[in-house]
Amino acid sequence: MAERLRCAVIGAGVAGAEWVARLTRGPRTTVVALCDAHPQRARELQERYRIPRLYASFEEAVEQPDLDAVVVAAPNHLHAPITLAALKARKHVLVETPLALNAKEATRLVETAQAMKCLLMPAQELRFNRASQLARACLHHGELGEVFHARAWWRRHQWPRPGTWRAQRNQSGGGCLVDLGQPLVDLLLYLLNDFQVAQVYASGQILFGPHTNHEPEPNRAPAPVAGIFDVEDTGTACLVLKNNRWLNIETSWGGHFQGDEPEQGVEILGTKASLRLFPARLYRQGNLGMECILLNALKPSHPEDCGQHFAQCVLENKKPLITPAEMLAVQRVVDGIVVAAASGKPVPLKP
Known part of the structure; x- marks a missing residue:
């Protein structure tokens, strides 16, 4: 295989444009094809980065014989069909999170990847953060003693427009509990090296998203805008591990937060010490x-950019930082969170 991984990026929206930029400047990757159903924005991105080929159909794009890998940066409901088509064409796949809309889809993708002998990896960006790797090393060496509680939060004053795919449950799979919660679930379980979740609780509300005015007029509810918005824009979840540790997840697309505070954070409490991220x-x-x-001394043994890690794994036949079993475990937890938030009842998870 060549020194650089030849990639096609599927999706020319915000996420796709970011992936094109990252892969273009990365030392082990190059973008040779771009695919998007919207020709104007795709052509603009193609011209900006001088991408050789442009496609409107992902089925055609993934079949190109000179491709090594496909990066899926499309709306959530398209992750599974695009990834499946790419794997069947014997292409390695890096896919934006979530991997799929549910565990059934995710299981099929993992099984297909194994059958085709291709690498499948979700872009769990938080795992690759230097602070996350420092925390993982600290926990591995027992610096915290016995961990008895952990929580993670992601609060962002930004929500999707009503009617867009991210605001519609049948296309996104859920609101902030999926968009922001899923990466936090993955990070906490990865840091603790414990993916054995026995039960989940969750709650989600729609408080901000359907309204045009971020600051409503006094004594008057803001007028709703046209378009569907049926996903939570604020939500919390609690994971109960089989060893009876409790992990809390807090997410929000809206709210009134201090501008100088980081929007993401993790806190892990142990009997000897505690850890906080980020930094x-x-x-x-x-x-x-x-x-x-x-903590700032550790130099990771792998690239801090998950795209370059993915390329390194393919080009050098190395094991990725994310295993298939972990992908499926996280997907099952997220499925449980979605059901718990909708029903208001705890959801037990099967092993």
Whole structure:
């Protein structure tokens, strides 16, 4: 195989444009094809990065014989069909999260990848963050003692327009609990190296998204705008692990937050110390009281960009940071969160 992975990017929206930029400047990747159903925005992106070929049909794009890999950056409901077509064409696939809309779809993708002997990897960006790797090493070496609780949050003052695919449950799979919650679920379980979730609780509400005015007029509800918005824009989830540890997930697309606070965060509590991200900080009792240690020494053994890690795994036949079993475990948890939020009842998960 060539020194650089020859990629086709499926999707020329915001995510697709970002992937084209990253893959173009990456040392192990090059973009040789772009595919999108909207010709104008696809052509603009093609011209900007001088991509050799442009396609309107993903079925045609993935069949090109000179491709090594496909990067799927399309709306969520298209992840599974595009990924399946690419795998059947014996292409390696890096797909934006979520991997699929449900565990049934995800299982079929994993099984097809194994049958075709192709690498399938969801772009779990938070795993590759330097702070996440520092935290993982800290936990692995027992610096926290026995971990008894963890929580993660992602709060963003930005929600999709009503009528767009992200605002419609049948196309997105869910709102902020899927969009922001799924990466947090993956990160917490990865950091703790424990994917054995026994039960999930969840709650979601629609508070901000359907309204045009971010700041409503006094004493008057903002007028709704046309278009479907049937996904939660604020939501929480609680995961109960089989060892009875509880993990909390907090997500929101809207709210009133301090502008200088990071929108993402993780807190892990142990009997000897605690960890906070981002950045990675270790809190423990010292001779002079509580001390805070900023962790910044570790250099990861893999690229911090998940796209370059994906390319390295394909080109050098290395094992990826994300295993098929972990992909399916995370998908089952997210499925449980979606059901729990809709029903208001706890959802037990099968092993």
